[in-house]
Amino acid sequence: MAMNTSSGTDGVFSFDHRDMMVFILVMSLHGLQSMITELLPEFSIGGLGVSIGPFWFVAMAVVLLFRSFWACLAIPVGGIVFGEILIGDFSALGAIEGLVVITASWFFVMALVTDPSDPKQIAALGFLAKAMEEFAAWLIDVGKFYVGVEELEAIQWLPETVWATEGMGALVQIIVAGIVFGAVPAYFLYPRLRGKIEPLLGMEPLSGRDGPMFDRTAMKRLVAWVLLLPVAFVFETLSETSGGLITFQPQFVETYGQSFLFVPIVIAALLAFGLVFYRQQKTEV
Template sequence: MAFILVMSLHGLQSMITELLPEFSIGGLGVSIGPFWFVAMSVVLLFRSFWACLAIPVGGIVFGEILIGDFSALGAVEGLIVVTLSWFFVMSLITDPKNVKQIAALGFLAKAMEETAAWFIDVGKFYIGVEELEAISWLPETVWATEGIGALLQIIIAGVVFGAIPTLFLYPRLRGKIEPLLGMSPLEGRDGPMFTRTSLKRLIAWVALIPVAFAFETLSETSGGLITFTPEFVETYGQAFLFVPIAIAAVISFGLVAYRQRKVDGLQD
């Protein structure tokens, strides 16, 4: 249930932000979304691997498959980087009632995602499978141009539309969402934030970034292996984005309503 809820909510927020225009800062294109505070607030309630996996799966299902722009190999990068970034951060939570800690760790997860994506994009530039902005006689400047773009995304998605709204949304959801799914709110733990479990998950994150890079490179050079590309948005226009938005909304709010009726029935 937690997997379905996180997946559909993230898909919903991702597709809503697809309707918003990009803007540029110093010539660098920056997108607003997705509104990460929804995923941050909900996934941090559960702290399970499956809740973390639901974030990229939501993006794939609603942001790629349902709009007809899916590449199996291209999806692997997000599955690895996003899932492991959040899974590592989950191991650092010691006090789930500490809203500032929760918001800061949500920001850290987004920062790890963007950092990994930065290295992967630059790596693709160096092996010649992607063209990026760089001074022709000094290709090393690609590190700066892509790094600035990643930093802007971290600030906008991780802070403005991430950690700050999470400070207000998370405490209002904690203790209310979990019972609907038949769960009790998770409690904190004693000891340091960084534990042996944290170290193992961080090592896995570092070790699997090259794997994500390899799959992304194969996606650029081999055509994606398994693809589904009817490109509905190009065919029917931006209005088609309301299709995955409607489906995600029905699944997420329908699930909450269904579970609420179940809980009310048990109480009666």
């Protein structure tokens, strides 16, 4: 029987040493590419500021290789650890929205995989996860305006334009991050990683399943995603009004300059490639 992550036989939330390795690998890889893109300039489309990163194809390819809850959770944790804590700009309440929305989106999408050998399906589902994340962020941002914790970025005499203003920003991010720097490169990267990364962690590639993509498991996870959106909204609203509850904000980048971004980049690279090197040495013994 193939040795996979524990999600297959011991329960989807169980955690063992293999889940730990997957968690560390996804967290560090996502943190690495997120910080690399922080060094790239922002550009605008029709007056809307658009950031290139993070390069979502890394998460799309790696997370859908393992398809465990812990791999999904590792994506936002990587952003928090390397993109907030290590650069000295962390707010506990402010981090919860991404933690909830990103994890729930990927956890739902990975239940739709029926043929993990098909890069077209993987790329499409990776895009769906990013689209769900941006759609949820759009609803939350608009909701913050209606409860009065965010300034209106709309025509003063027509507040409803906030839906279009925030929606255009979300749509641009879906196209840029979800397609250009997401699904398209993931389509080519995923088949080159499948069957090569898993053995380094002492696992075998996960198999597919029969039946429709949207089965009972997927339905339950979609319901969970919907129910978690108000939770994410409440915590994000509280973060705007309470000062973040627990904060760590020495602002290292402001103090030492952009070159400080290389600190989390180096740490993430050492963690990711160190884990792969260690496991490679173990498999060769």
